Amino acid sequence: MATPDILTRMPVDAAARVIANTALSVDYNLVALEAPELAALVRPGQFVMIKPHEGHHPLLRRPFSVFELLRSADGRAHGISILSKRVGTSTALVAGLREGDVVACLGPLGRPFEPVEAPVEAWMAAGGVGLAPFMTLAEALVADGNPPTLFYGARRAADLHCADRFERLGIRVVYATEDGSRGARGFVTAPMAEAFAALPGGRQVRVYACGPTPMMRAVNDLTVARGHRCDVSLEQVMGCGLGGCYSCVVKALDEGGHGHYVRSCLAGPIFDGRTIDWTALGH
Amino acid sequence: MATPDILTRMPVDAAARVIANTALSVDYNLVALEAPELAALVRPGQFVMIKPHEGHHPLLRRPFSVFELLRSADGRAHGISILSKRVGTSTALVAGLREGDVVACLGPLGRPFEPVEAPVEAWMAAGGVGLAPFMTLAEALVADGNPPTLFYGARRAADLHCADRFERLGIRVVYATEDGSRGARGFVTAPMAEAFAALPGGRQVRVYACGPTPMMRAVNDLTVARGHRCDVSLEQVMGCGLGGCYSCVVKALDEGGHGHYVRSCLAGPIFDGRTIDWTALGH
């Protein structure tokens, strides 16, 4: 029964002021937003629904993971940053945001990552902008004394962003690029397979994955085949982010292996990869 | 037969770069646009159709009079400025334009003012942003050796803009404000009536008027009653500015006094005030 769970969510609709918008490359932007009430509520891997403009073009908000929590000197979170990759209309508007602009920002939303506790190892597998939900998870794991390893893949070295921020947290980053321009040539699954091979016997790992669907599926398959669990952060098209529209469904398998559409904005975006009907996933 | 006249219009659709956008007050902006081909074609009192944004919100372009012709050191016109008063969506977007932005700018459009020749005197009657079409007319009259008088009215002194630019051309400016904060208290018709009274017998005047419809009507009535002609620049809602949509019609009277709807973007926006059915005018 999903009801009680639903009732505990109390997101905030913030009129968030843009503190800074940094172009990391031709298509990646890091946008810092002032939103103290919202920031105070964020848990690892949650997302916000953003409308960076007035008017009906485009009509709907867009989901973005909370990338960083911006903290004041006293450690209090007063804002968030989002890592945005330009793919269409709204992400282009996000790229064009200027300091002082105000964006509608609703959140935090979605089921958060569960940080595993030592001695279970935590590995994060990020593909491209799929890096976004991992900073909040990394911080939680580090705070718990269980620093994760980040496997970070992209097309080429120039598409790898913000890894230094993870390294500064004391996290080991393992790179993979399709063209071999940094780290292993190919997908993150290659260095992950090596890491699994090198894993001391009996050691458990929880993998967290976010990136293009085929990448997440490959990471999940690899992980499950090695007898571990992989939590994935799925990216469905979302109309509302609040459970209102039923647009964002993924087919989740019940104990009997039977598929049911569940709303990824409520039941996800984080799912245990074994519970997903991967063949039914849209794209 | 309107056809041959129509065929002579050859406007340009310029991707005009914003050179500068100066806020003159909370609702008035002066926007300088780089558009050499277009600027080269402008005749007094003509307008352009502008779309200051991408997308469908709002959908249509908006008409703006060409205010100034911007000239290089060699005297060649390389751009235009527009004087925009914020009243709604597009004018708000115009107010928000920044240097380097590019706006779609189609023109020049419409029937121009005919500058009268000395010894006929030229008087320009402007109400508020109705000042806009008069700079190009003033320049033409000055160039012809027949400098006009400008009667310039607004609600209050703070709403009078750019008059210095006319004074710099050597033009006498007579002010009227509703609250009496500059020049005569009341409407421009008051100082105009005085000027008519002081006019040497037999001296002919051509009045040019642009402003709110009731103001133009009053100026036309006054002028015609004194036996002179008043050309008005009407502001109808315009869908295209090119004669395509038939949205911009005004009821013009034929010689028999019979009214016919004519497109103000082609037959106007400048009309001999005596040929207009004023009671049929929308607002």
Place this chain on the structure above:
Amino acid sequence: MDLSVQIGRLRLVNPFIAASGCFGYGVEYAGLLDLASLGGVCVKGLFLNEREGHPPQRIVETPAGMINAIGLQGVGVHRFVEEYLPPLRAAGATVFVNVCGTSIDEYAEVSRILSDHEGVAAIELNISCPNIKEGGIQFGCSLAGTHDVVSAVRKVTTLPVIPKLTPNVTAPASFARAAEEAGADAVSLVNTFLALAIDVETRRPKISNGMGGLSGPAIRPIAVRMTYECASAVKIPVIGMGGITSIGDALEFLIAGASAVQVGTANFVNPLIWNDLRTGLADYMTRHQLSSVSQIVGTLDMKR
């Protein structure tokens, strides 16, 4: 300021109702806003049994609108009354239930079950969903079908019965009349417009079901027209909707003759829109010196 309105014998605290399918089962929003502050909460369409709905992609944006083909995924009436109705009641919501069926019997059966439970304020009959093959719009596109569904439900319940009309017909007003004759307490309109968006690279529809229903600001001028036509044709109250995003939009429907309005798509964009609507309505009534919302309803002056 008293913003209440009357829909038949039902009194709503204000004229702003969350539209079906755009507000989940209402409970999803209880953490964000006070459900009792809405004129009503119309829950997602319910059949007798659970329903999976269509595979994703289920929505796509269009200019000032969106197309959806959710396919009426839902928990069915039984789970609804057990799991969702109690928290809705606890939250003080005025609950409209959007009832679906693949047969007249199913509409009647679902309505009967709802009538047996405390906490349902009204039944909205969804005879207008363009997104399912069987049932729904097949009744809503036929005058006889509309009449028959309404009569059948009328017989099994004393709750207010509000058939929801489709805009995909030549004359919605004739359907409003058919509903009135069959004993409806009110009608609501519009449901979505049947629409198609194509991915030109793959030459396939952008959403998995092929066609879907268009909603949002894009359709508002048509919906206002239809609301005016229906309100002019029947004596029962009309609930208007289609593209409302602001108090100005809502007022268009009220002035056109709607006694209340529903807000669907705009709730996705601005889930706190309800506060703006209430404040905006109070402000409008103050400026126009009106003491009751009924003084706005149907006051459109169509004379030239």
Place this chain on the structure above:
Amino acid sequence: MDLSVQIGRLRLVNPFIAASGCFGYGVEYAGLLDLASLGGVCVKGLFLNEREGHPPQRIVETPAGMINAIGLQGVGVHRFVEEYLPPLRAAGATVFVNVCGTSIDEYAEVSRILSDHEGVAAIELNISCPNIKEGGIQFGCSLAGTHDVVSAVRKVTTLPVIPKLTPNVTAPASFARAAEEAGADAVSLVNTFLALAIDVETRRPKISNGMGGLSGPAIRPIAVRMTYECASAVKIPVIGMGGITSIGDALEFLIAGASAVQVGTANFVNPLIWNDLRTGLADYMTRHQLSSVSQIVGTLDMKR
């Protein structure tokens, strides 16, 4: 690249036609662009005699659309053939004439007069204008009316006859079939959607005529759906329109089954859109390795 398309026995240099009422009499645009570079120029609706049209305000913007009630102001067929047809011919335009009538006889008479003059490529029968009281849509909303107007015009002309269908009906495809049976060479759709926008401060319609016709991007998803339905229902070519603003939009109609498209409202925003459409189509055909536009028409894959 060969962009030409065939509408019955009429060959167009490309599938892009200026829509009636959105391009004046064509001559207005001759200073801005080469009229011969358009697939066709469909001139403003013509009755037998001159017509004043409605008083302003005649248009109003709506989200991603506009409502118009011009009221078919026009010079009448006689002045058209004398004053406007010669310069159109001189400019090399492929002229579609949008024919209006308040009676079947008037449709036939206007069509007959046009047939007597060189330079008319096709007759588009406007049986779908929502903005006039008499004639027009009264024929377009009745299957018999549609059939009768088309048959009557068919008898008096050998020019291609293309009835223009209204979207304000339950099933446009049945009207396409009625037109086909009556001898039409093609059908075009959609005309505008009957719509209403209200000034909430004055509680009067925003345009003087009260209601008007909605056009522009807002309606596109509905128009694409109707184009698909009609193209699936008849063998004669279909000309699609409604909210086209880019080559992507135009391709949706072609893929849905239109053999050519018309562009109306977007021409107001971007009068040089024709260049973009031609370039965009050539580019698409290159990328998809197509040698003829007909390889695009009706290729929508509706299977899940």
